[in-house]
Amino acid sequence: MPPKPPLTLVFAATPTLGIGSAGQLPWPQLKQEMGYFARVTKRVLPSPIANSRKKLNAVIMGRKTWESIPLKFRPLKGRLNVVITRDVHNEKWATLKNETEEGPIIAPSITAAVEALSEEELKKRDVECSRVFVIGGASIYKAALEMENTDRVLLTKIGKEYRCDTFFPVDFDGEEGRKKGWARKSREELEEFVGEEVKEGGLEEQGVPFEFCLYEREV
Ligand code: FOL
Structure with a gap:
């Protein structure tokens, strides 16, 4: 992993x-x-x-996002999990077996989280890191957006409003997003990046419409 690998933010959000x-x-x-x-x-x-080493993507998340994932699904399987907490020495992390292949790596900041995906840490786990995704929450997304190596966003636009107490910090379709160089990419470009077909016009489940989108920041 280079010192500053490109970061992709992944999130789903309501119209607001x-x-x-x-x-x-x-x-x-x-x-x-x-x-x-x-x-x-x-x-x-x-x-x-x-080469021969097993390749995994990494998912970087804040402590509250980690805690929001059902116990049976965490660490998120088949991915290197990195959890950001100021309290890295808390005993609760010690029980998670830090140095197995997929047990979470604990880091005190997003920059430390990225640095933890260094050659040294990966060698211990006998893996290589491919893509790095930032999966929330709001304060982690905000910090990631301030990093120059954050160049992509995978946004799922949920087409229905719900009561929320946490919001994504930037509107990529608004003036702020454009001023910061963010632009929406085509469905074809999204398909190429994610490596699968994406339905034109979005999907609907339980009466909730949603659409997968890609944004990129020009450097
Ligand atoms: N991005 C998008 N597009 N949708 C999300 O729901 C989402 N959620 C988070 C971050 N980015 C997102 C954070 N919250 C799981 C649960 C909550 C969560 C992230 C992941 C989770 O349990 N994931 C399992 C899926 C298990 C299943 O198939 O139901 C996983 O293996 O990824």
Whole structure:
């Protein structure tokens, strides 16, 4: 992993950019949306320069996002999990077996989280890191957006409003997003990045419409 690998933010949000409510997702369980999240964050695209070490993507998240993931699903399988907490020495992290292949790496900041994906840490786990995804929450997204190496966003636009207490910090379709160089990419470009087909016009589940989108920041 280079010192500053490109970061991709992944999130789903309501029309007013709501992303959370009482420590959970604001909408009813959307199996296809969550399935897309799982496939896309797991998928390692074939690269011409392959060696023998197992390749995994990384998911970087804040402590509250970690705690919001059902116990049976965390650490998120088939991905290197990195959890950001100021309290790295708390005994609760010690019980998570830090140095197994997929047990979470604990880091005190997003920069430390990225640095933890260094050659040294990966060697211990006998893996290589492919893509790095930032999966929330709001304060972690905000910090990631201030990093120059954050160049992509995978946003699922949820087409229905829910009561939220946590919001994504930037509207990529508004003036602020444009001023900061963010632009929406085509469905074809999204398909190429995620490595799967994306339905034109979005999907609907439980009466909730949603659409997968890609944004990129020009450097
Ligand atoms: N991005 C998108 N597009 N949708 C989300 O729901 C989402 N959620 C988070 C971050 N980015 C997102 C953070 N919250 C799980 C639960 C909550 C969560 C992230 C992941 C989770 O349990 N994931 C399992 C899926 C299990 C299943 O198939 O139901 C996983 O393996 O990824």
